[in-house]
Amino acid sequence: MKKLINSPEAVVADSLRGVQAAHGDRLRVTFDPYTVVRADAPVQGKVGLVSGGGSGHEPLHGGFVGPGMLDAACPGEVFTSPTPDQMYEASKAVNGGAGVVHIVKNYTGDVLNFEMAADLARADGIEVETILTNDDVAVQDSLYTAGRRGVGVTVLVEKIAGAAAAEGKSLTEVAEIGRKVNANGRSMGLALTPCITPAAGEPSFELGEDEVEIGIGIHGEPGRFKEQVGPASQLTERLLHPIIEDLPFTSGDRVLAFVNGMGGTPLIELYVVYAEVARIAAEHGLTIERNLIGNYITSLEMQGASITLLKLDDELLHYWDAPVNTPALRWGA
Amino acid sequence: MSFDRDATLRWIDLFAQSIEAHRQELVALDTAIGDGDHGTNLNRGLQKALEKLQAAELDDPAAVLKTVAMTLISTVGGAAGPLYGTLFLELGKALAGQAEVDLPAYAAAWRAAVAGVQSRGKAEPGDKTMVDALLPAVQALEQAPDLNTGLRAAAEAAEQGMLGTTALLARKGRASYLGERSVGHQDPGATSTFYLFASAEQALRS
Numbered sequence: 303m304k305k306l307i308n309s310p311e312a313v314v315a316d317s318l319r320g321v322q323a324a325h326g327d328r329l330r331v332t333f334d335p336y337t338v339v340r341a342d343a344p345v346q347g348k349v350g351l352v353s354g355g356g357s358g359h360e361p362l363h364g365g366f367v368g369p370g371m372l373d374a375a376c377p378g379e380v381f382t383s384p385t386p387d388q389m390y391e392a393s394k395a396v397n398g399g400a401g402v403v404h405i406v407k408n409y410t411g412d413v414l415n416f417e418m419a420a421d422l423a424r425a426d427g428i429e430v431e432t433i434l435t436n437d438d439v440a441v442q443d444s445l446y447t448a449g450r451r452g453v454g455v456t457v458l459v460e461k462i463a464g465a466a467a468a469e470g471k472s473l474t475e476v477a478e479i480g481r482k483v484n485a486n487g488r489s490m491g492l493a494l495t496p497c498i499t500p501a502a503g504e505p506s507f508e509l510g511e512d513e514v515e516i517g518i519g520i521h522g523e524p525g526r527f528k529e530q531v532g533p534a535s536q537l538t539e540r541l542l543h544p545i546i547e548d549l550p551f552t553s554g555d556r557v558l559a560f561v562n563g564m565g566g567t568p569l570i571e572l573y574v575v576y577a578e579v580a581r582i583a584a585e586h587g588l589t590i591e592r593n594l595i596g597n598y599i600t601s602l603e604m605q606g607a608s609i610t611l612l613k614l615d616d617e618l619l620h621y622w623d624a625p626v627n628t629p630a631l632r633w634g635a
Numbered sequence: 636m637s638f639d640r641d642a643t644l645r646w647i648d649l650f651a652q653s654i655e656a657h658r659q660e661l662v663a664l665d666t667a668i669g670d671g672d673h674g675t676n677l678n679r680g681l682q683k684a685l686e687k688l689q690a691a692e693l694d695d696p697a698a699v700l701k702t703v704a705m706t707l708i709s710t711v712g713g714a715a716g717p718l719y720g721t722l723f724l725e726l727g728k729a730l731a732g733q734a735e736v737d738l739p740a741y742a743a744a745w746r747a748a749v750a751g752v753q754s755r756g757k758a759e760p761g762d763k764t765m766v767d768a769l770l771p772a773v774q775a776l777e778q779a780p781d782l783n784t785g786l787r788a789a790a791e792a793a794e795q796g797m798l799g800t801t802a803l804l805a806r807k808g809r810a811s812y813l814g815e816r817s818v819g820h821q822d823p824g825a826t827s828t829f830y831l832f833a834s835a836e837q838a839l840r841s
Contacts, residue, residue, distance in 0.1 A: 335709070355719065378712055379712065380675070381670070382672060382712045382713055383712050383713055383714075384709065384711070385709050385711070385712050385716055386716075386717065387706055387708070387709040391709070408808060409809075410714045410807065410808045411712065411713040411714045411716075411717075412755075414714050414716075414717035414718065414755060414756065415716065415717055416648065416754065417717070418708060418717050418720070418755075427810070443814060446804075446806055446811065447806070447812050448807060448808055448809065448811045449812070450838065502671075519812075521670065521807070523812060524812070524813075553654075612804065613644035
């Protein structure tokens with residue numbers, strides 16, 4: 303294992319020291335417990351947005367803290383959910399009197415730790431609403447499992463709910479808009495290589511030199527199946543067809559198309575994939591009104607990509623286009 | 636016989652020793668059907684809890700249990716942190732103000748703890764989780780004539796429950812994504828729960 307780290311135990315703390323050094327003018331980083339908070343928090347009268355999850359998915363979530371998006375992020379150890387004291391402290395730090403929304407990816411650990419944090423915050427008189435993201439269509443039998451995992455749509459929820467909060471929407475309204483994004487978004491990913499967590503030091507699963515794993519999770523969870531790696535046109539269809547069939551997206555729909563890199567895939571390849579997404583969308587009569595292409599919800603150094611489609615209406619489009627100013631996503635501000 | 640502050644401290648100490656001794660076993664069980672961190676995370680939390688207990692002045696079982704709960708909640712992470720945290724928190728709440736705990740009070744506290752764990756994790760018996768060891772253990776306690784017999788029966792029931800998870804199909808947690816592939820593996824959470832009761836029985840005897 304070769305990594306640019308000082309020690310496996312110190313990765314998260316060292317990385318947060320980097321965040322503090324780079325963005326200390328607009329972000330407040332705490333180390334006991336780990337939180338990344340808007341420097342001007344709490345914004346009085348505005349609903350506060352808190353998200354969090356295991357580290358290793360950067361820029362999610364800390365890179366999305368700033369005006370128009372999150373008020374705070376709570377990084378756990380690599381691929382390990384954060385603990386309730388983190389979300390509790392973050393919720394207190396961002397509560398400007400209008401309540402706090404927790405954005406939680408659907409993994410058992412994340413859900414349970416956020417629930418405990420919400421209980422603690424409510425005991426302090428802070429109103430809390432939760433938006434659970436579960437957009438991964440690779441999980442088929444969601445009735446008999448812990449349910450679909452939260453993946454790419456989480457970035458879109460954070461942007462759109464963040465814009466709604468910035469425009470002064472109420473706690474209930476912000477939560478409803480976030481849930482609407484989740485309900486209208488679907489994702490699926492693939493891996494060309496596994497990733498290596500610093501603590502484990504070895505790959506999370508095995509993949510042959512000429513194999514691709516279709517339907518991968520963002521922690522190296524197994525996908526739907528393995529197959530021989532084919533051209534990008536074919537691999538893109540493998541991801542996009544289940545997404546389109548699931549919602550379903552139908553001819554005439556307006557969509558946001560999000561091609562996300564898993565960390566180890568160069569942008570040139572993500573654009574190759576995007577060209578195929580545009581072709582397949584056109585074949586299905588979908589109009590891509592907005593797009594997002596890059597590494598936004600990653601899995602350490604994994605090579606691979608995920609695709610997210612979000613069905614748009616005027617309301618979602620309005621909040622997507624609204625100004626945002628965070629280290630990893632910035633426009634109009 | 637009753638459970639007092641010293642027995643509670645002995646119990647936590649023995650449980651921590653037991654998890655440390657079985658860390659590799661728990662990691663191996665969790666690697667097969669989960670994400671492989673159960674033994675490591677729980678061990679880290681319990682070692683931290685022992686540090687906290689040594690540093691604090693604690694008057695009764697409830698104070699000990701609350702300290703353990705808060706430490707596990709803030710140091711374990713994953714699903715085990717909130718679940719074991721809730722278990723100790725509910726035990727502590729139910730035993731508040733009691734210096735000496737007799738069997739009826741002790742069994743009632745465990746009933747509250749099971750309810751808390753089930754409410755937090757939404758698991759039913761048969762889902763291949765810690766509940767499959769926890770619930771039969773508590774039922775054994777409730778039916779026992781005295782505390783000694785009760786804890787021995789509880790540890791035995793927890794062990795049977797733990798062994799029984801091997802044949803089950805996981806319906807909760809990360810193992811549930813494996814579907815049929817989860818069958819044939821013993822649940823790591825049920826395993827650590829067996830050690831919890833085995834330690835309790837030992838704490839009362841010693």
